[in-house]
Amino acid sequence: MDVSTCLKSLLLAIRQYRNNRSALNASQLQKHIEDISGLKCAGVLFSGQVLPSECLSGLMEVAGDINTSHALTGTIISLLAQFASDGETKEALHSSYNFTGTLAAIIHCNRSTPEEPLVLQCLNVLQRLTYNVRTLHCASHIHELISFLMQHVQSSNDDIVKACLGLVANLCRHDVTVQAHIKSQSNVKAFYRALINFLGHNCLTVVVFALSILSSLTLNEEVGQKLFNAKNIHQTFQLIFNITVNGDGTLTRNYAVDLLVDLLKNPKIADYLTKYKHLSVCLSEVLGLLHSKDPDTASKVMELLVSLCSVPVLRKLVCETVLRPPAPRLQPGTRKGVQARGSEPSLALVHWVTSPLDGPEQCYMQALSLLAELFEEAIGSSLCSSAQSFVELLLQEVLVLLQSPDSTEGDQLLKKHCLRAGRVVDFLLVLCGDDALRMLVSQRVSPEVCVSQVELLLSYSQDLTGSTCSTSSYQLSQLCAEVVLKTLELMSHLRQTMPDMETSFYRILQDQRMVTPLSLAMTSNRREHVQIALRILFEAAPLPDFPSVILGDSIAANNAYRQRDGELSIRRSSASEDASFISKSFPTMHTEPSGSASHSIDSLIEKLQNGVELQEKVKDVHMSEIIDVYEQKLSALASKESRLQDLLEAKALALSQADRLIAQYRCQRAQAEAEARKLASLLKDTERRKEDLQAELNDQLLEVERLKSDSQQLLQHNGRLQAVADQHQELKGTYNQLLSRYDKSEGTLKDLQAAHISLTQQAEGLRKTNEGLRLQQERTLAELAEKEQQIKGLKADVLEKDSNITGLQNELRRQEEQIKEMEENISILRKELNKTEQARKDTSIKASSLELQKSQLEAKLEKIEEELGKHTQMIAMIHSLSSGKLKGDVTANLSL
Numbered sequence: 001m002d003v004s005t006c007l008k009s010l011l012l013a014i015r016q017y018r019n020n021r022s023a024l025n026a027s028q029l030q031k032h033i034e035d036i037s038g039l040k041c042a043g044v045l046f047s048g049q050v051l052p053s054e055c056l057s058g059l060m061e062v063a064g065d066i067n068t069s070h071a072l073t074g075t076i077i078s079l080l081a082q083f084a085s086d087g088e089t090k091e092a093l094h095s096s097y098n099f100t101g102t103l104a105a106i107i108h109c110n111r112s113t114p115e116e117p118l119v120l121q122c123l124n125v126l127q128r129l130t131y132n133v134r135t136l137h138c139a140s141h142i143h144e145l146i147s148f149l150m151q152h153v154q155s156s157n158d159d160i161v162k163a164c165l166g167l168v169a170n171l172c173r174h175d176v177t178v179q180a181h182i183k184s185q186s187n188v189k190a191f192y193r194a195l196i197n198f199l200g201h202n203c204l205t206v207v208v209f210a211l212s213i214l215s216s217l218t219l220n221e222e223v224g225q226k227l228f229n230a231k232n233i234h235q236t237f238q239l240i241f242n243i244t245v246n247g248d249g250t251l252t253r254n255y256a257v258d259l260l261v262d263l264l265k266n267p268k269i270a271d272y273l274t275k276y277k278h279l280s281v282c283l284s285e286v287l288g289l290l291h292s293k294d295p296d297t298a299s300k301v302m303e304l305l306v307s308l309c310s311v312p313v314l315r316k317l318v319c320e321t322v323l324r325p326p327a328p329r330l331q332p333g334t335r336k337g338v339q340a341r342g343s344e345p346s347l348a349l350v351h352w353v354t355s356p357l358d359g360p361e362q363c364y365m366q367a368l369s370l371l372a373e374l375f376e377e378a379i380g381s382s383l384c385s386s387a388q389s390f391v392e393l394l395l396q397e398v399l400v401l402l403q404s405p406d407s408t409e410g411d412q413l414l415k416k417h418c419l420r421a422g423r424v425v426d427f428l429l430v431l432c433g434d435d436a437l438r439m440l441v442s443q444r445v446s447p448e449v450c451v452s453q454v455e456l457l458l459s460y461s462q463d464l465t466g467s468t469c470s471t472s473s474y475q476l477s478q479l480c481a482e483v484v485l486k487t488l489e490l491m492s493h494l495r496q497t498m499p500d501m502e503t504s505f506y507r508i509l510q511d512q513r514m515v516t517p518l519s520l521a522m523t524s525n526r527r528e529h530v531q532i533a534l535r536i537l538f539e540a541a542p543l544p545d546f547p548s549v550i551l552g553d554s555i556a557a558n559n560a561y562r563q564r565d566g567e568l569s570i571r572r573s574s575a576s577e578d579a580s581f582i583s584k585s586f587p588t589m590h591t592e593p594s595g596s597a598s599h600s601i602d603s604l605i606e607k608l609q610n611g612v613e614l615q616e617k618v619k620d621v622h623m624s625e626i627i628d629v630y631e632q633k634l635s636a637l638a639s640k641e642s643r644l645q646d647l648l649e650a651k652a653l654a655l656s657q658a659d660r661l662i663a664q665y666r667c668q669r670a671q672a673e674a675e676a677r678k679l680a681s682l683l684k685d686t687e688r689r690k691e692d693l694q695a696e697l698n699d700q701l702l703e704v705e706r707l708k709s710d711s712q713q714l715l716q717h718n719g720r721l722q723a724v725a726d727q728h729q730e731l732k733g734t735y736n737q738l739l740s741r742y743d744k745s746e747g748t749l750k751d752l753q754a755a756h757i758s759l760t761q762q763a764e765g766l767r768k769t770n771e772g773l774r775l776q777q778e779r780t781l782a783e784l785a786e787k788e789q790q791i792k793g794l795k796a797d798v799l800e801k802d803s804n805i806t807g808l809q810n811e812l813r814r815q816e817e818q819i820k821e822m823e824e825n826i827s828i829l830r831k832e833l834n835k836t837e838q839a840r841k842d843t844s845i846k847a848s849s850l851e852l853q854k855s856q857l858e859a860k861l862e863k864i865e866e867e868l869g870k871h872t873q874m875i876a877m878i879h880s881l882s883s884g885k886l887k888g889d890v891t892a893n894l895s896l
Helices: 003-019 023-037 050-064 070-081 087-095 099-109 117-129 142-151 158-172 176-183 188-198 204-218 222-227 233-246 250-264 267-274 279-291 295-308 312-323 336-340 345-353 361-378 388-402 411-431 435-444 447-465 471-494 499-509 512-522 527-540 548-571 573-589 591-618 623-822 830-849 854-881 887-895
Strands: none
Touching (some): 003 023, 023 070, 050 070, 050 099, 050 623, 087 117, 099 117, 099 142, 117 158, 142 176, 158 176, 158 204, 176 188, 204 222, 233 250, 233 279, 250 267, 250 295, 267 312, 279 295, 279 312, 295 312, 295 345, 295 361, 312 345, 312 361, 345 388, 361 388, 388 411, 388 447, 411 447, 435 471, 447 471, 471 499, 471 527, 512 527, 512 548, 623 830
16 A cells, blocks of 8 residues: 555544544554554655645644543654654654644643653653754643643652653753743742752763753853852763763763753853863763764764864864874775774764765764864864875765765755765865865865866756745755855865866856856855855956856845845735745746846847948948947847846746645635535434434433433432532541641751751861860870879889888887886876877878878878977987986976
8 A cells, every 4th residue: 555545544534533533433543543654654744745734733633632542642642753853854743733732732631640651652752852953932831841840850750750851951952931931930949959869860861861951040040150160060071971981872972962062152161171180081982982883973972072172272182182193094995994993083084974975964964074173273283294194085085975966866865965065165175274285185186076066066056947946945956056156165276276177167157057056145144155155256257258247137136036025024924934935936036037138138239249340341331220229129128128027026926826825725625525525424424313313212211211210329329429528528627637737747847957957067066176175185195194104203202201101110119119118107198198109090091091192292201200200309208207307307397
């Protein structure tokens, strides 16, 4: 079954399902969708034709209906998600069919059940659809989608968390409106806290998503300055480079590279990266990824390198890293050198530059841009001479890319060829900035290559002149004109060293087909295109056969139609799209009549000059009258040409209106036919329903009896429901109580948080106090060691004093024996002797306590010695009294 038949069947199934949403029609529609998904019909579906557009619009309507089953909606989303990887189809889904709004509406309808597989499927498709695509802030349900994402980033399901974070990162990137909307939300602070918590997540994809969102929202705010300051930014750099080199997958690597590219746009962070100490090692590891066989990885790495080249210091480092190793020189027609030196990043760039034209476009485009950046830096530096061998290798491979593709492949392949050829010529123009490299280019580039390139593009532009130009054809025509002018500028640089190139250059400049690219470039809104056109025009204007008049008419007509387009867009806002299309397509439509008229006038002038020469030979006297006749004819032709141009403008407007009316008529006729078929089917259905209703009437009479019994059951059920309602009221009261308890608990939590903060501060103070006490303890231990030395000295003194006390005690014993002998005679002094004995006991006790009171030992010993002296005197006195003196004398001495 071909694609057209499948689409017709699909459209019929969609209409049947919309008219009757039965399970049978849903299964038939699902079957047709599965049949379409098995065909490679992306080009047909998004071709802009009526049938595919109606099918896609019908699928969007069915998917966006809340009454559609989840299985059918998921099948439709799976079908459309197959085309979200291609750039043009993704743009069509995003802008023409509002697929983003449909998915957001589905998520909004199922917001109460975020765990549904359909919601996760919509989130994943939205993440793919919005990657590197700007979403209109006014699209349906975008605000609700953002609120849903901010609410569910802390879900317990990791898949939902990843999808939500990735989608928020896509929506926030380079979209100030979405950023402002998120910042205006009441829960934005909690959202920031959740993102900051995700920075410690064990999944690198979640970490990169969170960093990307934070950089988009807070990079120029206080929170972003704390996150991306000089203290933390080096860890961020290391994380990004680690993910880029050893990432979880292509998706994580892409977001990591995008994050670093966005951060480099901030001058402060770019300066931090230049001071990153591991940058050289990280750059070498990143360059090693160029040898990967995955084109997505290689293109993303080259995008990162091109972004690094936007910083002068980093561009110099990248240039030295890539171009410093000398590449081997390859012989023509062989690729063995690339395989032998595959570890060099420069040769990996050559591999990606020479990838097939129908391969990944970003690979060879990014590789050519990177080479242009590197050689802009290398020219004028010491690397220029060492890179000449690599330039020779590169020229052998790059010049093959300028060969014309097969014209039977279609406009899409020609567009890719123009894009790559334009980058190749830009790279060759960069090489021409150095004299030595320009000589290498002139040795490799032949005039035939440039001429064949220009002839191909001019012939294609000429084919577009006589045809009805669509928007894509007009864009392709502009692209061809841009490449033609760049090729002519390259020929202008090389013509001084190549005589054949100069001849070809001037011959192309005098070709009337050059009017179209020059007029488009002169009226372009891009500065570099106008400058290139002016340089080419400066070279071409002095040439004798240069069509300057036709170029002036083309530029004037182009400007007039641009002005007319602006006026029509103001007057007829509904037809603005068609008017702009006419203004774009006109410059290629009006060139041929103007050129043919100018050519006819030139032929008339030539005939007139030949006639004048003949008449001069025969000396005709009526030559002035003939000249007057020809001048009148010329003026009439000029006025006729102006009228024809006005008629052509009116005809173009009328043609566009007619095309629009024809399209409207076709749509209305298709709608009328569809309505007629619908009415016929309705009539048949009505007759059939009439017969069915007659049978149903009898059934209804039987059902009335059953309904009476059911009503009794319903009354009983109503009573049960009333009891449930009462129970609900009780539960509601319990809920209010729990809610109040929750509020109290929340207040308690805040108090505990404040107490936690104060305790944290007290703990910090105690830590500082502990540190001081530790230092004081060390000083005390040192003093204690000194005291122990002093104690040892005092112990030695105590031992010496003990020996003295022992001698004194012996002497005391001898004296006590003498006292006992005199007890009989000295009864009066017995009390004194008792006191002396008590003092002796006290002295012995004090002597034993000297071990504990070392500091008072000497003073106490001196007192004891004084007391012993007194006792000795008393004993001597007693001894003298007891030796036979008179009692009167004794009494006198005692009294004394």
